[in-house]
Amino acid sequence: MTDTKQQQQQVPTSGSSQYTDPTYNVLQTVNAAVQRLNDLAEAEKERNREVMRLNEKVLDLHISYGEKLSLAESKRIDAIRAVDVAAVAIASERQVQQASVLANQVSASAETLRNLVATTANATATQFQQVISPIVERIALLEKSKYEISGQSTNRQSNTAQSQWVVYIIIIVVMGIMGLVIKFL
Secondary structure (H helix, E strand, O other): OOHHHHHEEEEOOOOOOOOOOHHHHHHHHHHHHHHHHHHHHHHHHHHHHHHHHHHHHHHHHHHHHHHHHHHHHHHHHHHHHHHHHHHHHHHHHHHHHHHHHHHHHHHHHHHHHHHHHHHHHHHHHHHHHHHHHHHHHHHHHHHHHHHHHHHHHOOOOHHHHHHHHHHHHHHHHHHHHHHHHHHHH
């Protein structure tokens, strides 16, 4: 303290002729404040460096977990796609099996229908022959009788007209029977 007092200069003040110059004291205080600010700045720099190191670690963790998440999501999507592909393959296989079964059923049904139509055609032809044979015999008798009557009759026009009616009726009956037979075939 004696050094301090010795270094202080005596400067006159406005009211008195002497006063103490506070320069050394002020300089020490200013130097201490500057040192304190420098220490604070250095501490702030160190804190900023530490924050940056921590941010880099967090960023590295974020990147690694992002990659892991991306890989896991890719595997999940691949698994879903594999399930979908398998489901499509199974559905396709089932459709092929159903198509095969249906093709066999259609083939068997067609063969059954062909046999049924052939059987029905034969039966109808036999029935038609049984129905037509007597009609043909009667037509032959009618023609024979027509010729006999027309030979005996002098009036050809009336016989011709009557014969024409008979022939028309016979033709109509035969056509009707043929239509029924064709309808059942």
